[in-house]
Amino acid sequence: MTLKLDQTTFERANTLRQQHFPPERNVVPAHVILFHQLPGDRESAIFHSLETLCAQTEPFPISLPSLQFLGNGVAISVHSPALMQLHKTLATTWDEWLIPQDRQGYRPHITIQNKVKPETARQLYEELDAQWQPMTGRGEGLLLWHYHKGPWELAKEFCFAQ
Numbered sequence: 001m002t003l004k005l006d007q008t009t010f011e012r013a014n015t016l017r018q019q020h021f022p023p024e025r026n027v028v029p030a031h032v033i034l035f036h037q038l039p040g041d042r043e044s045a046i047f048h049s050l051e052t053l054c055a056q057t058e059p060f061p062i063s064l065p066s067l068q069f070l071g072n073g074v075a076i077s078v079h080s081p082a083l084m085q086l087h088k089t090l091a092t093t094w095d096e097w098l099i100p101q102d103r104q105g106y107r108p109h110i111t112i113q114n115k116v117k118p119e120t121a122r123q124l125y126e127e128l129d130a131q132w133q134p135m136t137g138r139g140e141g142l143l144l145w146h147y148h149k150g151p152w153e154l155a156k157e158f159c160f161a162q
Contacts, residue, residue, distance in 0.1 A: 001033070001034045001035045001038060001142060001143065001144050001145065002031040002032055002033055002034060002142070002143045002145065003031075003032040003034060003062075003083060003108075003139045003141075003142065003143075004139065004140045004141035004142060004143050004157065004159070005030075005032065005062075005137055005138070005139065005140065006059075006137050006138040006139075006140055008137065009062070009064070009135065009136075009137030009138070010029075010030060012135065013030035013064075013076060013110045013112065014029050014030035016030070016076070016112040016128075017029070017030040017110070017111070017112045017113075019112075020074070020112050020113040020124055021111075021112060021113055021114065022113075022114075022115060022116060025114070025115055027150045027151045027152075028151065028152050030110050030111075030112070031110065031143075032078050032083075032108050032109070032110055032139075033108075034086075034087050034090065034106075034108075034142070035090070035091075035094075035098070035102045036099065036101050036102055037099050037101070037102065037147075038094065038097060038144075039097050040146075042097060043155075046094075046144065047144075047156060049090070049093055049094070050142055050144065050156075050158045051158060053086070053089065053090070054141060054142060054158040054159060054160050054161070055161055056161065057082075057086065057160045057161060058160055058161050058162075059138045059139060059140045059141075059160045059162075060080060060082035060083070060138065060139050060160075061080065061082070061136060061137075061138055061139075062078055062079065062080040062083060062136065062137050062138060062139050063078075063079045063080065063134060063135070063136050063137075064076045064077065064078055064079075064110070064134060064135040064136070064137065065077055065079055065134045066129075066132065066134070067125060067128055067129050067132055068109060069121065069122065069125040070111070070114065070121065071118055071121065072114060072115055072116055072117070072118060072121055073111060073112075073113040073114035073115065073116060073121050074111075074112055074113040074121055074124050074125045074128065075109040075110060075111045075112060076109060076110040076112060076135075077108075077109055078108035078109055078110060079108075080108070080139065082139070083108055083139055084106065084108075086139075087106050087108075088106075091103075091106075139160070140159065140160055141157060141158050141159040141160050142157075142158045143156075143157055143158075144156050144157075144158070
């Protein structure tokens with residue numbers, strides 16, 4: 001499950017991802033993951049949770065203040081108290097379903113390069129960091145995906161209340 005970004009923020013992040021992510025591995029667009037894996041056999045309960053929560057949630061601001069060096073890649077940090085609260089609410093609701101990876105501390109980001117040699121990642125980080133201008137945007141909803149061992153297929157979009 002990912003955060004639906006406003007179009008301008010998505011396009012800027014996705015352009016960076018297309019420019020710097022290894023093409024043979026870049027099978028999904030730029031995204032902010034909330035949860036890596038949710039149980040498919042609970043889809044109707046997940047839909048219900050998301051419909052209820054999103055109907056009560058207004059679009060909220062996010063900031064992309066800086067870059068992160070990931071060792072084998074580069075990401076854009078995402079800061080948003082509202083996103084952190086949303087994640088916490090869903091993690092509490094779905095606690096029994098979460099895999100270990102989704103039980104770890106939540107550090108939202110947008111990966112723009114991954115699975116490259118550390119020196120390649122360091123070079124890109126230093127190049128982009130020298131000219132980085134913080135961005136702001138909005139979270140506009142949640143996107144639930146089906147994973148197909150590579151590309152993702154959109155299962156359903158849940159828009160925040162307007």
